Amino acid sequence: MNAPATLAPPPAAAVAAEAAIDPLELRRCLGSFVTGVTVVTALDDEGAPLGMTVNSFNSVSLDPPLIVWSLRNSAGSYGVYSRARRFVVNILAEDQIEVSNRFARSGSDRFAGLAWSRGIGGLPLIDGCAATFECSTEATHPGGDHLLFLGRVERIVGSGRKPLAFGAGKYMVVHPYDNAKNASPGTSNVASLNAVHLARPCLEDLNRETDKTVGLGVWGNCGPTLIWWIEGSQPLDLRLRCGMVLPLLGSATGKVFAAYSPPEITAPYLEAEIAAAARGEGSDFASRAAVDAHLAAVRERRLGAISDAVLTDINERGVSAFSAPVFDASGAIVLALTMMGDARSFDAADPAVERLADAARRLSARLGFQR
Numbered sequence: 001m002n003a004p005a006t007l008a009p010p011p012a013a014a015v016a017a018e019a020a021i022d023p024l025e026l027r028r029c030l031g032s033f034v035t036g037v038t039v040v041t042a043l044d045d046e047g048a049p050l051g052m053t054v055n056s057f058n059s060v061s062l063d064p065p066l067i068v069w070s071l072r073n074s075a076g077s078y079g080v081y082s083r084a085r086r087f088v089v090n091i092l093a094e095d096q097i098e099v100s101n102r103f104a105r106s107g108s109d110r111f112a113g114l115a116w117s118r119g120i121g122g123l124p125l126i127d128g129c130a131a132t133f134e135c136s137t138e139a140t141h142p143g144g145d146h147l148l149f150l151g152r153v154e155r156i157v158g159s160g161r162k163p164l165a166f167g168a169g170k171y172m173v174v175h176p177y178d179n180a181k182n183a184s185p186g187t188s189n190v191a192s193l194n195a196v197h198l199a200r201p202c203l204e205d206l207n208r209e210t211d212k213t214v215g216l217g218v219w220g221n222c223g224p225t226l227i228w229w230i231e232g233s234q235p236l237d238l239r240l241r242c243g244m245v246l247p248l249l250g251s252a253t254g255k256v257f258a259a260y261s262p263p264e265i266t267a268p269y270l271e272a273e274i275a276a277a278a279r280g281e282g283s284d285f286a287s288r289a290a291v292d293a294h295l296a297a298v299r300e301r302r303l304g305a306i307s308d309a310v311l312t313d314i315n316e317r318g319v320s321a322f323s324a325p326v327f328d329a330s331g332a333i334v335l336a337l338t339m340m341g342d343a344r345s346f347d348a349a350d351p352a353v354e355r356l357a358d359a360a361r362r363l364s365a366r367l368g369f370q371r
């Protein structure tokens with residue numbers, strides 16, 4: 001095996017143009033390039049395993065098989081990696097967030113209690129990864145405050161597990177975009193995968209533009225169901241759960257589904273909630289007539305709302321929420337986009353509510369809804 005070569009540093013002339021770059025903006029923009037997450041493992045001078053979380057990994061060449069990653073010059077293990085003749089890139093699977101965190105934390109024994117085996121040269125292969133690349137160090141190259149490693153791939157193992165992703169400072173799971181092509185727009189009022197796929201980036205935009213907590217509801221097999229949400233920067237202390245079934249009359253999401261879904265689907269739920277209200281539990285709607293009048297008003301505004309509400313087991317402080325329906329090409333409601341805020345500062349006059357309604361209208365149009 002050849003000793004790793006060290007290439008010449010870049011010409012100084014390249015540095016001047018970087019002066020105007022705002023470091024925070026640079027980080028933010030780099031974060032829009034979503035990557036996988038890896039742990040690069042090696043052996044230290046005493047033969048003890050070491051590893052660190054790295055997302056600067058990328059492919060370089062297929063023939064010969066070469067990959068690249070970069071190491072911060074100030075990393076505690078810089079010396080060991082820069083001398084290492086070999087390393088392993090362990091591509092983490094989507095359920096290995098804990099592994100990523102433990103190899104990014106300093107000070108702890110990163111291998112304690114971890115399942116791993118030894119690969120070529122006795123280097124650590126972490127169990128449960130999506131893939132491993134066992135590499136020899138082909139070259140290193142100084143790159144500003146990082147050192148680049150060019151690795152020659154000598155053995156690969158792929159497990160078929162789905163990879164963990166990382167972008168904008170957050171862990172992510174990946175869903176193939178192709179699923180959206182294959183799913184036909186919703187039938188009756190069951191949300192199709194296509195609608196959900198399209199709704200997520202739309203809600204991300206809404207959250208970024210309004211800084212409100214936004215959520216996505218579908219009609220599940222037990223009624224209106226919250227399947228996803230993103231919090232605004234002011235936490236609402238809501239104990240939300242993915243798959244949480246919401247009341248039809250006591251939640252904004254429920255109200256839009258109650259207003260637009262076929263009555264034969266909603267009737268059993270509404271009757272149960274009206275009966276509960278008559279016993280003094282749940283919503284204030286103690287008669288069918290009151291419910292019908294309210295749902296007509298929801299259709300009139302195309303907006304479900306709850307104001308200063310406290311939901312059992314979800315929140316203690318009053319929350320106001322608005323929910324807008326999303327329709328598919330057949331005119332059936334497939335989703336509800338919901339926006340939540342602290343009741344003390346969020347009401348119907350907030351311009352964010354109109355943006356919510358607009359987002360739902362645009363999403364409906366993309367799903368082929370024509371009215």
Ligand SMILES: Cc1cc2nc3c(=O)[nH]c(=O)nc-3n(C[C@H](O)[C@H](O)[C@H](O)COP(=O)(O)O)c2cc1C
Nearest residue numbers: 052053054055056070071072075076077104105106
């Ligand atoms: C998702 C993620 C990706 C990271 N990518 C890199 C990277 O590419 N290069 C790097 O030097 N550090 C990266 N880090 C930071 C290191 O994992 C972290 O600084 C580590 O604790 C360094 O170990 P050491 O200083 O104990 O050697 C990343 C951290 C996270 C959470």
